[in-house]
Amino acid sequence: MNKKTYTFDEAYNKSLEYFKGDELAAKVWVSKYALKDSDGNIYEQSPEDMHWRLAREIARIEKKYKNPLSEKELFDLFDRFRYIIPQGSPMTGIGNDYQIASLSNCFVIGLDGNADSYGAIIRIDEEQVQLMKRRGGVGHDLSHIRPKGSPVKNSALTSTGLVPFMERYSNSTREVAQDGRRGALMLTVSIKHPDSEDFIDAKLEQGKVTGANISVKIDDEFMRAAAEGLEYEQKYPIDSDKPMYSKTIDAKRLWDKIVHNAWRSAEPGVLFWDTILRESVPDCYADLGFKTVSTNPCGEIPLCPYDSCRLLAINLYSYVVNPFKKDAYFDFELFSKHVQLAQRIMDDIIDLESEKIDLILQKIDGDPESEEIKGTERHLWEKIRKKTLQGRRTGVGITAEGDMFAALGLRYGTESATDFSENVHKTIALNAYKSSVIMAKERGAFEIYDTEREKNNPFVLRLKEADPKLYDDMAKYGRRNIACLTVAPTGTTSLMSQTTSGIEPVFLPVYKRRRKVNPSDVDSHIDFVDENGDSWEEYVVFHHKFVTWMEANGYPTTKIYSTEELDELVAKSPYYKATSNDVDWLQKVRMQGRIQKWVDHSISVTINLPSDVSEELVGELYMEAWKSGCKGCTVYRDGSRAGVLISNDEKDDKKKDDDCYELPQIVTSRPTELEADVIKFQNNKEKWIAFIGLLNGRPYEIFTGINDEDDGIMIPKNVTSGKIIKAYDRDGRKHYDFQFQNRRGYKVTIEGLDSKFNPEYWNYAKLISGVLRYGMPIDQVIKLVSGLDLDSETINTWKNGVERALKKYLPNETEAKGQKCPVCGHETLVYQEGCLKCRNCGASKCG
Structure with missing residues (x-):
């Protein structure tokens, strides 16, 4: 290396x-x-080095099999993110000997048999954390937990129901996701479960279940009952012919609640569970351990327990020849060839994942803990390794569909664009499965393949009808992979390949940037002056795909366009009426349903709606998604996550969102002792530390700077909290000490905390501590800090450190108002554990 x-x-x-x-x-x-x-x-x-790293490792695996791809062939597919783009975990982990982590993006967990005991619940909690620390997103189902009020054989006498365990699993996610580490969770429950209504309401209370996405698994019987105003039976166990508990509910009333909550807070998502199971090829092997029970956090991979999936995206825009010109066309021949290679690369990555799991197991064996402690983690990865190799599941997907439409002169949401899209996804399905059959002939089929088991599966029958020879070859040779396809949110990898994520509409091809200007400069054009008296100018930046269209059609790209000219230009382009605010939402849902027929897993899509849409429209979209054959659906209404604090009481429902924020108590005289958090992070390549004094759990003061042991900052790695104590010297001079408990329970005091850092840092820290003490909202404090215009590069580095430390205290789901996602262009950014996350496409940025 x-x-x-x-x-x-x-x-x-x-x-x-x-x-x-x-x-x-x-x-x-x-x-x-x-x-x-x-x-x-x-x-x-640069990414060129990364792509050679990926090519080297995958070529090494290729050499184990017939007709291997060369390192150069693989590099050419990856280079410039042009054709084939391995997603986050594979891109980070392949060929990385410095970190021990899985290549899987997502996992589902769940215990066999009766898993309602505290032991089973805690086992799932530990397995969730063990996977998240290796960079995995996790999903699991709660339908096995007995409903609230049912008898239990312990001192509690009756069960607490689902909601307390939702909080447990949510808190575990938040814990493991601190300091920007990855941690994403999906919790699901069946609509059949008697506590499903409590599950649906759980996230409406501010501060509850903030570390998880939630989706409800809805069956066809419930959907028909809701549509026709019929009653519906809920029971526990949910699939029992002789349940220990059952009740009859008004399906329409519960459906209206699902719609209302989704309209108010963007959750729950809905999973059309009968459609998922009916279409699922792996569920042909349900009795052999491949029964689908939940999905990954973004919902695009329904999985059985202990299976996982690695993701890869094919850049559709790159197959448009002569983009934006009248003779533009899609190169289906090259595309078909590359889909087959993408499936082959995904199968190679399964072998690489097997090697990674072996390294994880070796690491566990070498850990100093006792066998009793290590046993759960080892057994977890042994189960994952077995399932990975038994089914060899893959996740080949796409990105840049919106850009592809524009480059071909098709308008997103029109019938012609949907027809073309369906043809593209049909081509992907046929060629991915063809590649999997060829690999079965060369490398061997997945070990439990059985044509007879799959003969009535709707997805397989579609393949058979479209390509009878493919089906005959599959019956003869088998298939290398139990399932192959998905459409995932491609997040930051779309940003690097400069494409529109997944099957989303394009984002606005022109946007404004701002820069601070000197008002005394007579050449400066000043658009506005902000509340701080700073002068700013705004200027238009063209998205690079829009520039390509302008050049192809003879429009100057260096001209300064007036607003009217700009509007005219956009109206002439293929991007006109094709952004997320323009598309017909029902048409988008129908398009998803048509594409879904050619995707064996699922499609991650969020329908973004303006703030003024009605609940009725949300219900109509959900109902249309079910009728159109979608496997799942999520809506996001602009502003629906702001200040969520909703009671079932009619009176509370009438509160304004602004009433949901309680101003902190103002305490101007600093208490002698304050509880404190210790936050360690890297700022550029330097190790930094921040001590945050807390009053009622809210930041009250901050000390931060370089973590220099020579200055006496000797804080053990495991210390994350303590106290900041105001003390006085004999001569009456005030200072601040930090005190913590070591492992043996002894108190250790570091005196003179305020003198440990650069004096200039301390002066700025006093300013920031002042605004914190007087109750300025945290997001506004961060905005104030980020707006400081400081001369020294060192002090600017300190400023970045302060921002990073304070972001930890932003309430989860706080909207980043005025900021657009750099990947999908939507104003759907929220803070999660101090990181910015897009609720639309899943892109995230920490630090």
């Missing part, structure tokens, strides 16, 4: 050149995907 290291600036500058000046793409790549060790040393200078 190459041992040469690069500074952040070296890697950033080289990547900036690679991305042709796109600062955000360069920063995202260096921060998230460049090969680095746990000390932050960077071993790759």
Whole structure:
């Protein structure tokens, strides 16, 4: 392995050149995907190095089999993110010997048999955390937990129901996701469960279940009952012919609640469970351990317990020849060839994942803990390894469908665009399965393949009708992979390939940027002056795909366009009426249903709606999704996550969102002792530390700077909290000490905390502590800090550290108002554990 290291600036500058000046793409790549060790040393200078790393490793696996792809062939497929784009976990982990992590993006867990005991619930909790610490998103189902009020054989006498365990699993996710580590959770429950209504309401109370996405598994019987105003039976156990508990409910009333809550707070999502099971090819092997029980956090991979999936996206825009011109066309021949290669690469990644799991098992064996402690983690990965190799499940998907439409002159949401899209996804399905059959002939089928079991599966029958020879070959040779396809939110990888994520509409092709200007400069054009008296100018930036269209059609790209000219230009382009605010939402749902017929897993799509849409429309969209054959659906109404605090009481429902924020108590005289959090992080390549004094759980003061042991900051790694104590010297001078308990329970005091850092830091810290003490909202404090215009590079680095430390205290789901997602272009960014996350496409950014 190459041992040469690069500074952040070296890697950033080289990547900036690679991305042709796109600062955000360069920063995202260096921060998230460049090969680095746990000390932050960077071993790759640009994505070109990364793509050679991927090509080398996959070529190594290819050599085990017939007709291997060469390293150069693979590199050409990856280079510039042009054709085939392995997603986050594979891109980060393949060929990475510095970190021990899985290549799987997502997992589902769940115990066999009766799993209603506290032991089973805690076992699932531990397994969830063990997977998240390896970078995995996790999903699991709660339908096995007995309903509220039912008898239990312990001192409680009756069960508490689902909701307390939702909070348990949510809190575990938040714990493991601290400091920007990945942790994403999906909790599901069947609509049959008597506590499903409590599950549906659980996230409406502010601060509850903030670490999980929730979706309700709805069967066809319930949907028909809701549509026709009929009664519906709920029972526990949910699939029992002789349940221990049952009740009859008004299906329409519960349906209206699902719709209302989704309209109010964007959750729950709905999973049309009968459609999922009916269409699922792996469920042909349900009795052999492949019964689907839940989905991953974004909902695009329904999985059985202990199966996992790695993701890869094919960039559809790159197959448009002569983009934006009258003679533009889609190269189906090259596309079909590359789909087959993508499926082959995905199968190679399964072998690489098997190697990673072996390394994880070796690491567990070498850990100093006792066998009793290590047993759960080892057994977990042994189950995952078995399921991974038994089914060899893959997740080949797409990105840039919106850009493909525009480049071909098709308008998103029209019948002609939907017809074309269906043809593209049909081509993917036929060629991915053809590749899997060829690999079965060359490498062997997945071990439990059985044509007879699959003969009545609707998806397989569609393949048979479209390509009878493919089906005959599959019956003869088998198939290498139990399931192959998905459409996942491609997140930050779309940003780096500069495409529109998944099957989403395109984002607005022109946008405004702002820059601060000197008002005394007579050449400056001043658009507005902000509340701080700073002068700003706004200027238009064209998205690079829009520039391609302009160049193809003879429009100057350097001209300064007036607003009227700009509107005219956009109206002439293929992007006109094709953004998320323009599309017909019902047509989008129908398009998803038609595409779904050719995707054996599922499709992750969020329907983004303006704030003024009615609940009736949300209900209509959900109902249309079921009728159209979608496997799931989620809606997001603009502003629906702001200040969520809803009671079932009619009176509380009438409260304004602004009433949901309670101003903190103002305490101007600092208490002698304050509880404190210790936050350690890296700022550029330097190790930093922040001490945050808390009053009633809210930041009250901050001390931060470089974590220098020479200055006496000797804080053990395991110390994350303590007290900041105001003390006085003999001569009456005030100082602040930090006190914590060591492992043996002894108190350790670090005196003079305020003198440990650069004096200039301390002066700025006093300013920030002042606004915190007087109750300024945390998001506004962060905005104030980020707006400080400081001369010194060092003090600007300190400023970034303060921002990063304070973001931890933003309430989850706080909207980042005025900020658009750099990937999908929607104003749907919220804070989760201090990181920005897009509720639309799943893109995230920490630090």
